[in-house]
Amino acid sequence: MPPSAIPEPGVRPSEFRFHCIDCGHLSDSTSPDYRCPLCGDLLEISFPEWNKSGLSSRASGVSANDLKSTWKQRRLSSAPADLSGVWRFRELLPALNDGYVVTLREGNTPLYEMPQCARIAGVPHLAAKHQGMNPTGSFKDAGMTVAASFAHHAGYRWIACASTGNTSASMAAYAARGGMRSLVLVPEGKISWSKLSQALDYGAVTCQLRTDFDGCLRLLQELVLRAPVHQLNSINPFRIEGQKTLAIELMEQMDWQLPDHIIVPGGNLGNSSAIGKALLEMRDLGLISRLPKLSVIQSEGANALVRTLREASGRRLISVNAETRATAIRIGNPASWKKAVRVLEATGGTCEQVSEVEMAQAKAEIGAEGIGCEPASAVTLAGLKKLVKQGFVKAGETVVLILTGNLLKDPDFTMEFHRGDLFAGTPHESEGTALSRLRRPPIVLDATLDAVLRTLEQADKSAPGC
Numbered sequence: 001m002p003p004s005a006i007p008e009p010g011v012r013p014s015e016f017r018f019h020c021i022d023c024g025h026l027s028d029s030t031s032p033d034y035r036c037p038l039c040g041d042l043l044e045i046s047f048p049e050w051n052k053s054g055l056s057s058r059a060s061g062v063s064a065n066d067l068k069s070t071w072k073q074r075r076l077s078s079a080p081a082d083l084s085g086v087w088r089f090r091e092l093l094p095a096l097n098d099g100y101v102v103t104l105r106e107g108n109t110p111l112y113e114m115p116q117c118a119r120i121a122g123v124p125h126l127a128a129k130h131q132g133m134n135p136t137g138s139f140k141d142a143g144m145t146v147a148a149s150f151a152h153h154a155g156y157r158w159i160a161c162a163s164t165g166n167t168s169a170s171m172a173a174y175a176a177r178g179g180m181r182s183l184v185l186v187p188e189g190k191i192s193w194s195k196l197s198q199a200l201d202y203g204a205v206t207c208q209l210r211t212d213f214d215g216c217l218r219l220l221q222e223l224v225l226r227a228p229v230h231q232l233n234s235i236n237p238f239r240i241e242g243q244k245t246l247a248i249e250l251m252e253q254m255d256w257q258l259p260d261h262i263i264v265p266g267g268n269l270g271n272s273s274a275i276g277k278a279l280l281e282m283r284d285l286g287l288i289s290r291l292p293k294l295s296v297i298q299s300e301g302a303n304a305l306v307r308t309l310r311e312a313s314g315r316r317l318i319s320v321n322a323e324t325r326a327t328a329i330r331i332g333n334p335a336s337w338k339k340a341v342r343v344l345e346a347t348g349g350t351c352e353q354v355s356e357v358e359m360a361q362a363k364a365e366i367g368a369e370g371i372g373c374e375p376a377s378a379v380t381l382a383g384l385k386k387l388v389k390q391g392f393v394k395a396g397e398t399v400v401l402i403l404t405g406n407l408l409k410d411p412d413f414t415m416e417f418h419r420g421d422l423f424a425g426t427p428h429e430s431e432g433t434a435l436s437r438l439r440r441p442p443i444v445l446d447a448t449l450d451a452v453l454r455t456l457e458q459a460d461k462s463a464p465g466c
């Protein structure tokens with residue numbers, strides 16, 4: 001796929017190659033399954049040009065300070081690529097002619113202070129970068145704009161993904177915007193209705209397969225070798241490139257003052273790999289002077305990375321039969337496990353797991369702060385509490401949580417939690433009742449002033465949940 005020039009004076013496009021993460025094989029093109037032709041492992045995009053400028057690397061021939069001011073300047077521009085919080089950082093992305101960019105103005109997501117959650121977790125300063133504020137409500141949009149744009153550039157008619165819901169919603173939207181058709185493979189009955197409804201509305205051909213996410217992904221990998229569809233799962237390294245910009249934008253929002261820790265949920269492990277790649281590249285380019293510790297939190301019921309690190313020292317994947325109410329991360333055989341292990345090692349981060357009850361509690365606590373997120377995102381706060389207790393996060397250290405999905409992505413979970421039904425009939429039933437102080441069930445009343453006044457009085461007397 002020949003890189004083409006971005007028409008901007010003084011900036012050279014970032015020429016790229018595909019690099020096998022295992023055997024190191026370099027190539028200019030890839031097979032449709034994005035696997036190394038020699039060893040079958042995953043590919044990543046590398047930028048050979050960056051290492052050619054003497055002592056410090058330069059992206060697109062521009063120094064770190066000039067990159068920072070170029071990115072800041074672009075905030076004043078109304079060009080579509082500059083309005084995107086992904087393409088604004090295009091010197092760190094594979095080069096693509098502006099005319100092919102498929103954008104929904106993704107990125108530009110807020111960084112919120114979380115004082116109540118900081119107190120709950122026992123850290124002096126906590127912020128949350130809310131990727132759920134992207135156009136389709138999840139972090140997937142940042143990667144999808146890049147992968148869909150390259151698919152558009154290559155002239156693909158069909159793009160496809162396996163998904164626990166958010167990838168499919170995002171891919172379907174970007175396919176529609178780019179004039180492509182989309183094929184979605186999701187596990188039947190195991191994704192939230194709101195994510196499924198997004199894919200339908202954006203025009204995807206949506207197949208609910210009688211299997212889990214891992215089964216859907218396996219099938220997709222076979223399909224792309226047999227049919228003219230282009231796969232947009234995070235195995236596609238262009239997705240990882242777009243998702244990198246989350247970390248670049250975060251550093252810019254923090255005025256390039258690094259946090260000590262970044263904490264992210266882990267499922268298929270593309271996002272943690274992308275954030276880690278961004279941190280390492282930013283360090284190599286002199287944009288940051290040290291590395292924050294990047295840590296991944298998983299659900300106890302979908303803890304392949306936790307087990308891989310604890311039981312196999314990260315040398316081989318330990319797959320699990322995934323089961324969790326956080327359907328977004330109900331993944332037992334994460335494709336990008338090797339990339340994630342490497343970035344955790346490189347940044348000095350760790351991996352922890354949390355229970356269903358810990359996750360539900362953390363979700364309600366984030367909601368009570370006026371932020372809200374979907375269940376998978378809440379594992380970050382639940383995990384942070386554990387990392388503080390273990391002493392991994394030390395007194396005085398600054399922490400950023402990555403909230404990956406919007407509260408509205410899984411309304412069933414939220415309603416069941418507040419009604420008190422979430423853990424009914426499950427092994428967590430008795431622990432779940434301990435969360436009653438966080439519940440705010442809807443109150444059905446006669447339509448009288450008296451009834452509402454009485455409710456208000458009672459509510460005023462009771463202490464807030466957290």
Ligand code: F0G
Binds near residue numbers: 164167265
């Ligand atoms: N949080 C949310 C809300 C997600 O949707 C996902 C993954 C993750 C976290 C985990 O990210 O896979 O990069 O480690 N969702 C995918 C999907 C798998 O199909 O929507 P990861």
